[in-house]
Amino acid sequence: MEFISVKLSCEEAFIEIVVAELGELGYNSMMETDAGVEGYIEEKNFNEQDINDLISRYSEVTTITYEVEEVVSRNWNEEWEKNYDPISVDKSCLVRATFHKPDPSFKYEIIINPRMSFGTGHHATTYLMLKTQMELDHADKRVLDAGCGTAILAVMAEKLGAKEVIAYDNNSWSTENAPENVELNECKNITVKEGTIATLGLEGTFDIILANINKNVLLDEMESYSTYLHSGSTLVLSGFYDYDKEDIVKRADSVGLEFRSQKDRNSWVALVFIKK
Missing domain, CATH: 3.30.70.120 (Alpha-Beta Plaits)
Structure with a gap:
């Protein structure tokens, strides 16, 4: 490629x-x-x-x-080593690469070698998603990471106690990179798939769906997210600006998803919804 x-x-x-x-x-x-x-x-x-x-x-x-x-x-790890610094999410989670030293003062540590996949924690939306995840009960939950990129959110889900995580992306570079990061973090409950929510033929429902993509994709796939959620389960969305919130909330409401909370960072937002 x-x-x-x-x-x-x-x-x-x-x-x-x-x-x-x-x-x-x-x-x-x-x-x-x-x-x-x-x-x-x-x-x-x-x-x-x-x-x-x-x-x-x-x-x-x-x-x-x-x-x-x-x-x-090129040597992608070498390229990222030049440009990639570890980050702290709410002083509770350290996101780092293999060439950074571990820091046991953090409750959670995620190791990401991103190659060309999106999702390192540096972008405001990934940061917001991780911060929101740490406030949600993942224990024994079934989680879907939609548009997983590096699988950073899937890894966080397992570290928070999820019993099963399905992570998917329609980009082959992501689905090659994501399993590497799953292995780096010694995760056992994550399955990475290539495709879209429409093509994967997923079975059953999920307790939590995480989708950090972009406004247009979220609007298009909102009904599918709702279909794969049961009453009382949680949808977390990011990948758009604060001025897009109204469109996202309106679309979510139309498919039975109730807006609950919001986080902001540098004009980007993450929204939490509950299936009615």
């Missing part, structure tokens, strides 16, 4: 916006750099006009420039 790297230079205040825009365009992974953001996308899906359109949308308020190059074979 061949990939294209797009390096965008922008003001720090626009980094989160650029990351969100690349996510909407189907980029497999985004990484903050000293200059701005570097995104990766499969060569067959790359459209340079999309990048020019992105730049045009913000041309009146900021200047964004970019460089495009083919991704050659």
